[in-house]
Amino acid sequence: MGKSKMKSLLKKKEEEEELFSFADLPEHVVIKIIEMVPARYLYNTFRFICNSWNDMITSAQFTAQNTTVNQTKSELFIQIAVTWRKQDYKVKLLEMDHKGLDFKSEDFYTRMGKIRSSCDGLILVVNKNINGNGIGILYVQNLLTRSSLSLPKCPSDCRHEQCGAAIGFDHSKKQYKVVHMCADQFGYEIFTLGGSDDSWKRIPGPFEESYDRPFNGETFRWGDPVLINGQVMHWYVDSDEYAVSMNISDEKTYRTYFPDIGQEIDKERYKLLEMGRYLAFVYKVSSSQIDVWILKDYCHGQNCWVKRHSMIKESMNYIKSSSSSSSSKTSSKLQDHNPLPDFMRLFPVASLRDGEVIVFMHQTSKNVSGCLYFYEIRHMELKKFNLRMRDRSSFVPHRSSLIHWKHEKELLPKSS
Numbered sequence: 001m002g003k004s005k006m007k008s009l010l011k012k013k014e015e016e017e018e019l020f021s022f023a024d025l026p027e028h029v030v031i032k033i034i035e036m037v038p039a040r041y042l043y044n045t046f047r048f049i050c051n052s053w054n055d056m057i058t059s060a061q062f063t064a065q066n067t068t069v070n071q072t073k074s075e076l077f078i079q080i081a082v083t084w085r086k087q088d089y090k091v092k093l094l095e096m097d098h099k100g101l102d103f104k105s106e107d108f109y110t111r112m113g114k115i116r117s118s119c120d121g122l123i124l125v126v127n128k129n130i131n132g133n134g135i136g137i138l139y140v141q142n143l144l145t146r147s148s149l150s151l152p153k154c155p156s157d158c159r160h161e162q163c164g165a166a167i168g169f170d171h172s173k174k175q176y177k178v179v180h181m182c183a184d185q186f187g188y189e190i191f192t193l194g195g196s197d198d199s200w201k202r203i204p205g206p207f208e209e210s211y212d213r214p215f216n217g218e219t220f221r222w223g224d225p226v227l228i229n230g231q232v233m234h235w236y237v238d239s240d241e242y243a244v245s246m247n248i249s250d251e252k253t254y255r256t257y258f259p260d261i262g263q264e265i266d267k268e269r270y271k272l273l274e275m276g277r278y279l280a281f282v283y284k285v286s287s288s289q290i291d292v293w294i295l296k297d298y299c300h301g302q303n304c305w306v307k308r309h310s311m312i313k314e315s316m317n318y319i320k321s322s323s324s325s326s327s328s329k330t331s332s333k334l335q336d337h338n339p340l341p342d343f344m345r346l347f348p349v350a351s352l353r354d355g356e357v358i359v360f361m362h363q364t365s366k367n368v369s370g371c372l373y374f375y376e377i378r379h380m381e382l383k384k385f386n387l388r389m390r391d392r393s394s395f396v397p398h399r400s401s402l403i404h405w406k407h408e409k410e411l412l413p414k415s416s
Contacts, residue, residue, distance in 0.1 A: 031056070035065050039121065039400040042066065043144050063402040067120050071277070072354050073397040074098070077115050077123075081392040089114050092387075093398075096352050101319065101374045101383040113139075114394065117166035119230050121401025124167040124178060126160040136160030138178065140167060140193060145404035151178060154189050155200050158182040164222040169230040172249045179233060179248060181205075181222045184213070190251060194405075206237075206244045206253040214239035229277045236272060240265040243272060259293045259305030271348045274397065276355030281305065282348045288313035290343050292358070292377075309377050313340055316375075319383035340382070346373060349395040361389050 025033075034057075037046065047054040056062050074096045079089040093106045113127030113136075121144060126136040136159055141148040163182035170177055176193040184205035191200050207213050213220075215238035225233035225246075234256060235244045242255040258265060258281055269284040279295040290311040297304035318340055346360040356377055362370040372385045 031062070035062065035069050037066075038070055039066060039402045040144060043400075043402060057402065058404070063404070067401045067403060070399065070401075073118075073399045074353055075398040075400070076350055076352060076359065077118070077396040077398055078387070078389075079114060079394045079396070080390050091115070096357060098353075101357065101376055101381060105387075115396050116224050117168075117227060118396050118398040119167045119169055119176070119227060121399060121403055122167055122176065123396070123398065124165060126165070128160075138165065138180070140176075140178070142401065142403055144400045145402065147404045147406075149193070149405075151191055152198060152200065154180055154182075155202060156180075156182050156186050156189060162221040164224045164235060166225050166227050166233055168227055168233060168248045170249050171231055177248050179225070179246065181235070184222070185210075185217075188246070188251075188253075190248075203251055206255075213237075214241070226272045226274055226279065228274055228279050232279075234272055234279055238267060240267040256295070257303055259303075259307075261291065261293070269344075273348055273351050273358075275308075275351040275358075278355070280308075280351065280355070282358070284343055284346070285310075287342050287344045290346070290348075294355075311343070311375060311380075311382075313343065316380045316382050319381060341373065341384075350397050352397060359395065361393065361395075 034042070034046065042057050047057040076094045076096070078092045078094065080092075082088045082090050089112060091107070091112055095104045095106070097103060113125045115123050115125050116138075117124040121142050122140050123143065124138060124140055126138055128136045135153075137150055138154075138160065139148060139150040158180065163180065165178065165180045167176060167178050169175075170192075175195065178191045178193070180189040180191075180200075184207055186202075187205045188203050189200045190203065210217060220238055223236060225235045227233055231248055233246050233248065237244050240258075242257045244253055245256045246253045256279070258270070261283060265283070271282045273280040273282055275292070275294065281293040281295070283291050283293070285291055291307060292309045292311070293305045294308045295303060296306055341362055345363050347363060348358055349361050350359040351357060352359065358375045358377070360373040360375065362373060364370040370389065372387050372389065373382055374385065375382045
């Protein structure tokens, strides 16, 4: 018998033994292993292996467990407005590798409404082209399972052009909720998906009197909140002291005060992000230093901020932008044609992989945006990507899930 044939037979035998070993495992062990597989692979591949696997993967119990186990957000929606009225968006989906700073890119849709928020694989989208009258319609969708539902019109008659909205998960009632804010004097509007009624609930805004506001009521516009652990929302309110926060379980608002950074906070220099299921306060100290603070306590009492990391220009590794086929590392002393960016022109827009990676957008001049930079905290590496951005670009971290429904009342909750 030839050597090549012998190797082929041995390889076949090893594969058969591996299959036998997997099939010989107890059923609960097999299920635990499959639960850890990312939702995209389960839905697009694994469920087609056999009917029993399809029934298991699409069951409510398995969906809930898979959603709970796979919490890492490694995907990023980048939306670029294609019209000056911001009604149509081109959407690009980036999927980060498990290690390093490389990613895969996919144009998800040519045009779609604006994605405002993501929670457990569900995205909250505003689309102005559904009814043809230019008034925005909010809807919730799972792009993987293609489940979708439209929300009723908000009591505030908001056009969803200059407002803040997000979808979150109430762990106590095991329900998904959409929270909307367009004007604090009108108050918050909350819609419960799969709730007992098909209507919005209105609760008072965070400021009892107009003079309590830290912003100019005539010029300030609410934005989308930062969602932490799927449950706590934090809004930027043009303050150098605090953000306005809400736990959607009790639907009460409170103030989250910023860390003591040893100097007066310039509200033009900070950005709030979600990093590893914690609230992060990212502050540009100077043109060569950016500090990252993490809020370790969500309670209404004293906040516990911890400085997690300092980005120091002189001590980081810089990976020069290059073609997709190759890249080269350099020290911080680079050629003049490809220098490290001025940190004051870097704007943090998202974090990925449980807070291991921070995504920055570079602003070349006022209202003109340039490329993206990805920074990996563990290895202190900064990498430039020549993805051309615009000033109206928006960024939403995301992870896929198996959540699906045929009717709103059947919306599958996850376990807490």
